[in-house]
Structures are given as structure tokens and as C-alpha cells.
Amino acid sequence: MKAACDRELEERFLRYARIDTQSDEASKTSPSTRKQYDLLNLLVKELKSIGARDVKLTDYGAVLATIPSTVKAHVPTIAFLAHVDTAPAFNGTGVKPIVHRKYAGGDIVLPDDANIVLSPEQFPYLAGKNGEDIITASGTTLLGADDKAGVAIAMTVARHLLENPDLPHGQIRIGFTPDEEIGRGVHANLPGDLRAEFAYTLDGAELGEVVYETFSADKATVHIEGVSIHPGQARDKLVNALHLAAKVIDTLPQATLTPETTADRQGFIHIYQMSGTAAAADLHFILRDFELEGLRDHGELLKQVCATLQATEPRASITCTITSQYRNMRYWLENDMRPVELAREACRQLGIEPISTPIRGGTDGSRLTEKNVPTPNLFTGMQNIHGPHEWISVQDMARAATVCIKLAELWSSAPHVAPSADQVDQRKAVDAAALVDWSG
């Protein structure tokens, strides 16, 4: 990978970032928004033009392609994945990416809103980027480095490998998926359609990130039915659902066990939405923990709060429904750490210190790993995602691309051993443990 790849990465990134691909949680379709096809169709075209094989757009909006193996030995097929959608959390329409060539340090003021300033004091990672080419949005939109950076890296890696068949690697699969930001990036057919033994999502942040630990996650909905009566005749009859909703929130811990009071390996119960009338109310929570036991405890606590309130007000009806979202990928990966170890080794060989801190969130890799396609997450360089301060260094993207190429090479000489019977048993044990919790 030479400086030419920097320019390619930059050009690809700018082209993809200008395309509005926001996903929409309220939509029932897959992909959730038609506009994601604007980028998906472009990627199909570009993959064909660089000579990728089996280029396919699935009916659920994933683009898949193959880079043929260049070695004789049978080595595991690995996949590089990125998501095309951007977060609905902030304006993603009319993105105007700006390249700040050879960043000289100091504040970067964005032209469309002078209040949006990127300062190395506030964002220390920027302080290490002097001399690099920094890309920002213009102040009124997000940038969409999450995850157009991953898309640009995967495309550049694909082009580079196809043009250099002397580089040793097994079969590589490339995948671009919609709707990651709304938690629907892994369609039921994706693990099968991917046809890869291992995968990597290019959806991480700081240089060197090789993440294989994510939260385990459940969603909880509390539905409260009160007793609705005209307020003029309400004495001793009205049971106000909104008062009961307020009690649920007030009874839950607030000085602990919330996102704003926890860090590192602590989990939480987070209310993120409530709606209702005096007659009925709904409270929406997410429950997070690194361990299944902790996750179960959070669910039990919420259920207990509801049950206690129900006992004090039998005229109301209070139900608490918990559904599974995703599970910590560590449970699967620790039985076969090759995908993690090789990614770390690729970083080290390129002089990059690998970092494997657990992330307080999930990735598409969490769901894929559960479906037996172990999928750690690799860095891209993206920073301050989902808002107007988002930025990325072109050189970080280039480092990520170089790691992917090295990784493909390392896999081509990795011993192709199927997991031992022991490990398979352990995987099944994890499956069972996770599934028990699913019904919770």
C-alpha cells in the first residue's frame, strides 16, 4: 500500500460520504430506507469494475462479492464487512465533506456553523494527527465516517488484492450491509449467504483497535394500563398511567446502574423513551452488561419494580416484556481466538500496537458471531461519530487497509484446523446459555 492508496481511499470516502444513506428505525422494510440503494448500487458497479467475482445484491439489501484465492492450499475464507447506512441520530442529508490537507494542529472551525469547533484539547486523538489529511463535515451534518470509512477501506483492499495476484491470500469475501445503526444489519440469511468461516467488521475507531468483547444486550418494554375516567368524575376511580410510569422511573436506581453513572465493565438499565396518556403509557428501556448473569439481574430488577407497583395498584395492569438483542461475542471467540490473534499480529507486524478494550455497545459482528461466523471489529480511524464533530484521518484509513491486507496474508498460512470437539461442545454450551436467556 503506497501513498496512491491514500488518494484512492480519500476519493472513495468523499464519494460515498456525499450519498445520503440514513437508516430509519420506524420503517418496516429491509433495507429500512430506499436511499441506501443509492450507495449499494454504486458499490455493485464499482466491485464489478475492479474485477470482483460473484457480485450480488441480495433482496435484503446486502452487497456481496468474492476475491478469489491466490494460494493452492485450502485456507479459511475470511470476510471484510462494512455498513452503508449512517445514524438517524443527527442530520445526514447534504453532507459536504471537507479535506483539511496536512493538518497543522490547532482548532478546526467548520464553515457552516462556527460553533462547531474541533479542538485537540477537547478531542485529544486529534492532537496526534499533525501532518495528516483530516476529513470533517461542514458543521450542519454528521460526516458518516461511521461507516463510509469501512466501505472505502474494504473497497480499496479489494481493488488492491485483485490487482496484485502475487500477494498470497485465501478466498476473501466482501460484504456491505444496510441498517446497522438501527440494529438490523444482520439479516437472517446473511450468515449463510456470506459463505465465510470468519469475518471482520471495519467499524472500529482508534488506530489499533481489535475488538472482540461487546455488551450483551436486551430490550425491555413496560406497558401500563390505567383506568381512564373524565377528570370531572374521577374521584376514587381514575388510575393515572402517567403517575405510575413516573413511579417506575423513580424507583429504579439513578445514582448507579445508568449509562451516565457507569463505565468500563459496569452494566446499566437505560430508559430512552416514554410515551403515553393518563389512560396508558409505555416505557422503553435497554439493558446492558458484559456478563449474562448481570444482564439477567438488570431484567429481574426491572420486573421486580413493576411487580411491586402492580401490587400497590391492582386496578392498573403493568406488564414488563424483555427481548434479546445481542450477546457478547467473547463467549464464542474465546473458544477459537485465531481471528483475534491474527488481527493483533497483523497490527504488530506493521508497527501498530493492538488495543482490545471491550466496547460498551454492539456490532453486526455480535450477531454474526452468535450465528457461528466469528467476527471481531477492526479500527478505521473514525472519531466523534453520529454528530457534527465527526472526523477521520485519511492516513488512519490507509493503516487499516494495510492491516487488512496483512491479515489476509497471515490467514493464508494459518493452519486450517477445524475447532476441536471440545471447542465445538463449548460453543454449543454458550449457545444454550445464551438461548435460555433469550426467552427471558
Ligand SMILES: [Zn+2]
Ligand atoms: Zn458503525
